[in-house]
Amino acid sequence: MAGNTFMYAQNLHKIYRKNAISTPVLKGVDMEVAEGEFLSVVGASGSGKSTLMHLLGSLDKPDVGEIYYREKRIDNLSADKRDHLRNHDFGFIFQFYHLLPELTALENVMIPLMIRSSVFSWLGNGSVARKRAITLMEKVGLGHRMHHLPKELSGGEMQRTAIARALIGNPALLFADEPTGNLDEDTGREIVQLLRELNEIDNVTIIMVTHNLEIARGTHRIIKLVAGHVEVPLQQHPEAFGVVRPESFDNLPEDENHPDETRRPAGI
Ligand SMILES: Nc1ncnc2c1ncn2[C@@H]1O[C@H](COP(=O)(O)OP(=O)(O)OP(=O)(O)O)[C@@H](O)[C@H]1O
Numbered sequence: 001m002a003g004n005t006f007m008y009a010q011n012l013h014k015i016y017r018k019n020a021i022s023t024p025v026l027k028g029v030d031m032e033v034a035e036g037e038f039l040s041v042v043g044a045s046g047s048g049k050s051t052l053m054h055l056l057g058s059l060d061k062p063d064v065g066e067i068y069y070r071e072k073r074i075d076n077l078s079a080d081k082r083d084h085l086r087n088h089d090f091g092f093i094f095q096f097y098h099l100l101p102e103l104t105a106l107e108n109v110m111i112p113l114m115i116r117s118s119v120f121s122w123l124g125n126g127s128v129a130r131k132r133a134i135t136l137m138e139k140v141g142l143g144h145r146m147h148h149l150p151k152e153l154s155g156g157e158m159q160r161t162a163i164a165r166a167l168i169g170n171p172a173l174l175f176a177d178e179p180t181g182n183l184d185e186d187t188g189r190e191i192v193q194l195l196r197e198l199n200e201i202d203n204v205t206i207i208m209v210t211h212n213l214e215i216a217r218g219t220h221r222i223i224k225l226v227a228g229h230v231e232v233p234l235q236q237h238p239e240a241f242g243v244v245r246p247e248s249f250d251n252l253p254e255d256e257n258h259p260d261e262t263r264r265p266a267g268i
């Protein structure tokens with residue numbers, strides 16, 4: 001893992017306002033992720049994990065604070081530049097997959113490249129995109145399911161499809177918001193194994209929200225959101241992937257590992 005700071009956020013504040021009600025969610029979050037790191041974000045339900053991911057991923061803007069990516073400030077970019085960043089540098093995976101139901105798995109994977117292209121360039125490069133989508137479907141173990149609709153896929157297969165879709169733009173930074181939250185334990189482990197391979201082999205930096213501490217312990221580092229802040233770091237670049245488990249993890253409350261059926265959609 002390289003040591004340079006890849007993305008960092010300073011003093012992030014986010015308040016949701018609806019009618020006369022203000023909900024302060026983030027109250028001064030400082031965090032960073034190094035290039036090549038696999039970082040977990042944990043915290044109680046409602047602590048602002050998804051909110052933080054949306055800010056870091058340029059899906060939403062902070063009320064106060066700054067976000068830097070590759071040493072450039074990104075929270076104040078124009079809408080066009082933010083779109084460009086999301087389409088070219090970032091990938092997103094969500095708990096509920098967000099696949100388009102009327103498209104096949106393969107077509108879903110190709111969507112981000114279609115959005116990127118003009119009609120003209122799509123006509124020229126569509127077959128290249130298709131080949132890349134097929135390669136990615138094979139990489140995530142779904143070479144035999146490419147022409148299935150989402151409703152014909154299992155949860156794990158839908159999440160693999162969503163991972164392939166997130167990778168089609170060749171992202172440097174992957175945001176995964178509870179990617180295993182809707183899957184059984186074994187399937188969840190397989191998905192995390194796939195993410196670990198992407199991190200280790202393809203050097204994709206990953207920020208993953210999870211409620212599953214066993215899964216979080218298998219990543220390089222964990223940060224915890226508490227009362228709108230990042231709690232004092234629990235772990236600083238330990239021996240990777242849980243070979244040695246730092247003592248500090250034993251202090252994490254187990255009750256956050258709540259059952260999947262109590263989960264609500266991830267807010268997108
Ligand atoms: N668009 C919104 N408008 C108003 N309030 C919101 C909005 N999105 C989130 N919130 C509130 O902000 C708080 C943090 O939400 P967020 O989704 O970031 O939490 P979370 O840590 O991801 O929770 P979970 O683990 O349940 O997914 C919650 O109290 C939620 O109700």
Ligand SMILES: [Mg+2]
Nearest residue numbers: 049050051266
């Ligand atoms: Mg959430």
